[in-house]
Amino acid sequence: MNKLDERKIIDIFQKKLVKDNHHEDVEIFRLGKKFGVIKTDTLVESTDVPPQMRPEQIARKSMVAPLSDFASKGVKPRHGIISISLPRGYPRSKLISLAKGFKDTSRQFGVKILGGDTNEAKEIVISVMLFGIASRITARSGAKQRDIIVTTGNFGRTSAGLGILLHKNRSPEKFRKLATNSVLLPKPRLEFGVLAAKYFSSSMDSSDGLSTTLTQMSAASKKRFIITQVPKDVELDEFSKDNHLNAVDLVFNGGEEYEIVATISPKNIEKIKKIAKAKKINLIQIGHVENGKGVLFQHGKKQTRVKDKGWTHFS
Amino acid sequence: MNKLDERKIIDIFQKKLVKDNHHEDVEIFRLGKKFGVIKTDTLVESTDVPPQMRPEQIARKSMVAPLSDFASKGVKPRHGIISISLPRGYPRSKLISLAKGFKDTSRQFGVKILGGDTNEAKEIVISVMLFGIASRITARSGAKQRDIIVTTGNFGRTSAGLGILLHKNRSPEKFRKLATNSVLLPKPRLEFGVLAAKYFSSSMDSSDGLSTTLTQMSAASKKRFIITQVPKDVELDEFSKDNHLNAVDLVFNGGEEYEIVATISPKNIEKIKKIAKAKKINLIQIGHVENGKGVLFQHGKKQTRVKDKGWTHFS
Incomplete structure (x- = not known):
């Protein structure tokens, strides 16, 4: 078995799947005269959640990752969808707290949550997808001498x-x-x-x-x-x-x-x-x-x- | 601990998060004179993948769920992003086969994969988000007598x-x-x-x-x-x-x-x-x-x- 680090995995998927091999913080596509901007980030309990983190904070953190990508590109995300996988028997009280975290965070950053899906898994896995529209996007490239x-x-x-x-x-x-x-x-x-x-x-x-x-x-x-x-x-x-x-x-x-x-x-x-x-x-x-x-x-x-x-x- | 079935969980999130409490197969928002249509679905290894399923088939199945939602609404998805969580040490050969599955399926259905993210988790969890634009969307409601x-x-x-x-x-x-x-x-x-x-x-x-x-x-x-x-x-x-x-x-x-x-x-x-x-x-x-x-x-x-x-x- 070859073990792979994340960047190699991304490279394999990039080469196989994504045609314009631009590396950016967000994904971009033409939308009339503007750009559609999309980004997904996934939080996984076993690798991203310390035991002290409360459900509201878990929800918040899952949204912060794609929000930060939008921030770095100067794009305001408008809409979000959330895919939530939870272990069997996840308690109702924690679920309400998780939902509160999504609500508070989306309100704080002006994102309208459109919906999502829920699933059963061995651990908490949350994918947050944010969507926005922009006239321009600041790229990773473009730095000039003396900047x-x-x-x-x-x-x-x-x-x-x-x-x-x-x-x-x-x-x-x-x-x-x-x-x-x-x-x-x-x-x-x-x-x-x-x-x-x-x-x-x-x-x-x-x-x-x-x-x-x-x-x-x-x-x-x-x-x-x-x-x-x-x-x-x-x-x-x-x-x-x-x-x-x-x-x-x-x-x-x-x-x-x-x-x-x-x-x-x-x-x-x-x-x-x-x-x-x-x-x-x-x-x-x-x-x-x-x-x-x-x-x-x-x-x-x-x-x-x-x-x-x-x-x-x-x- | 109150155990919850999926519909109750969806209800909790819907009530807390989503303002217009419409239930549809896809999420919809205004985009000029048209509609933006978004849907995410998540495949989880322990609940959705029988042991006989090959990696290409896992990739395919993860895309089929949101494709079917778009199909039922009469909307062609244009773009997709994919979040992939894999167990540590997932073999390179399976990864390539997984990427092939995404490539073949997206090509078959005319979806352009823009990107996504990769993560480590205890099991395979794949969220596929599809995006399209539509002038009209067939609703769940609207059936008439004698239809x-x-x-x-x-x-x-x-x-x-x-x-x-x-x-x-x-x-x-x-x-x-x-x-x-x-x-x-x-x-x-x-x-x-x-x-x-x-x-x-x-x-x-x-x-x-x-x-x-x-x-x-x-x-x-x-x-x-x-x-x-x-x-x-x-x-x-x-x-x-x-x-x-x-x-x-x-x-x-x-x-x-x-x-x-x-x-x-x-x-x-x-x-x-x-x-x-x-x-x-x-x-x-x-x-x-x-x-x-x-x-x-x-x-x-x-x-x-x-x-x-x-x-x-x-x-």
């Missing part, structure tokens, strides 16, 4: 949060809630993305991990990405030290952060900062774009290669 | 096929392939539905079982459905007798037949027969519509009520 690379928040929290929830990692008190909330109550940057994406030269959702995201963006634009600033909370260093972890590794290779990574022409940076401020987004300038290839981390005069070690299922 | 009730084929084969595959039920040789193929290689009536639906006064996909389908159609139209003809193969009687089963029960309460059940004004019946002939559909007139309510089976002068015992998950 500024930004993120919509700090990284490493989710890995730390999973460490706290699953392995009882010790945490500075101030950081604990920040870290566990990034797992239990993740925030897609939808409002910001919808307003700001028209000023991005390229963008991508970061949930596969920061190193993977930067690597794919750099490759799509055929440009070199120079990282000069590690987007992390100050408490992540203490957390990492206390738990014998590497903070930089948590930041670059953690995954499941629902932040937007974007490149922005210097002439647009003030506009973006304004939108970020209005939407309470902690916009972080992490580096810049140069001619060349690859993702490099610059500390002082030294440059080291950032390897693509992003988080994938099946690995 | 003719038709099906696009015989029922009971799938239950018999599952009996043969799972319980080694004996079968007349001629019937064996018909029955097992209806499980392993189900046929959605897409071409027929797309051409014929404009002549239906109402229609519905029958995969929840014939008794459920007729009950829901009768309730939606507020009309009485009189069934005078049981749509079954002659061999089903022998199969049932040999295996101590009730043929009428298999027909009405089996489920997972991907046939269209429709009501047709007598003035349109010849048009429909012509389309059925061209598309090699075995159109069966099973009864007619009267004023009143409920579904009744008429044998000679006696009428008995057809109870809604259709197949549901979680029961």
Whole structure:
């Protein structure tokens, strides 16, 4: 038996099934003069749900993944359908709580749930499909020399949060809630993305991990990405030290952060900062774009290669 | 713990989530002067896949369920996205065969697969989402007095096929392939539905079982459905007798037949027969519509009520 990681599986399906082999965060098709935009993401209990996660939070998380993809492309999703598979005997009280999670999350982000289907399975599996219409979509490619690379928040929290929830990692008190909330109550940057994406030269959702995201963006634009600033909370260093972890590794290779990574022409940076401020987004300038290839981390005069070690299922 | 059957779960979600509480085979939303039509269906290994089913067939079956919903509404699906969850270590050869199944089925029915996502889970779970655009959609309601009730084929084969595959039920040789193929290689009536639906006064996909389908159609139209003809193969009687089963029960309460059940004004019946002939559909007139309510089976002068015992998950 050949074991396969997720990317290889995607490659096999892509080659067999999808004709235009564009890699994007969302799927796009022509709809008159506009585009139909569709995305599905699936949450699986055994790989995506820590035991502390309540049913409302499970529902929320299942919606956040595709919401974040829409956010990164600057598209507002209008409609959703949800496929829910549950184990036999799933209690009614939890089911009501799950339904409440879908209702609250869809209301919060302005998505109308049209329907879906329910099934019996060995564990909870939820696929959320979102649909929207757009006149333009910000691509993964398009970064230009001298563009500024930004993120919509700090990284490493989710890995730390999973460490706290699953392995009882010790945490500075101030950081604990920040870290566990990034797992239990993740925030897609939808409002910001919808307003700001028209000023991005390229963008991508970061949930596969920061190193993977930067690597794919750099490759799509055929440009070199120079990282000069590690987007992390100050408490992540203490957390990492206390738990014998590497903070930089948590930041670059953690995954499941629902932040937007974007490149922005210097002439647009003030506009973006304004939108970020209005939407309470902690916009972080992490580096810049140069001619060349690859993702490099610059500390002082030294440059080291950032390897693509992003988080994938099946690995 | 309250155990719930699928319909109760759907009801909970419907009440909590979906505003216009219309029950249809597909989800519909306004798209300019037309309608966007979306449907998702999920296949779960432990409940939907007999051990004899090959990966290509698993892929095919996962697409057939939503294809059949589109067929019953007379809408051609244009695009699809697929979410695939697989157990860790799923072999590459099976994966390629699965991808082939998606490719062949999507090609056969003219659906362009835009993409999807892959995940790790304890068992195979596949959600297929199809999208199309329509100017009109045939509803579940709309049946008129004296309309003719038709099906696009015989029922009971799938239950018999599952009996043969799972319980080694004996079968007349001629019937064996018909029955097992209806499980392993189900046929959605897409071409027929797309051409014929404009002549239906109402229609519905029958995969929840014939008794459920007729009950829901009768309730939606507020009309009485009189069934005078049981749509079954002659061999089903022998199969049932040999295996101590009730043929009428298999027909009405089996489920997972991907046939269209429709009501047709007598003035349109010849048009429909012509389309059925061209598309090699075995159109069966099973009864007619009267004023009143409920579904009744008429044998000679006696009428008995057809109870809604259709197949549901979680029961």
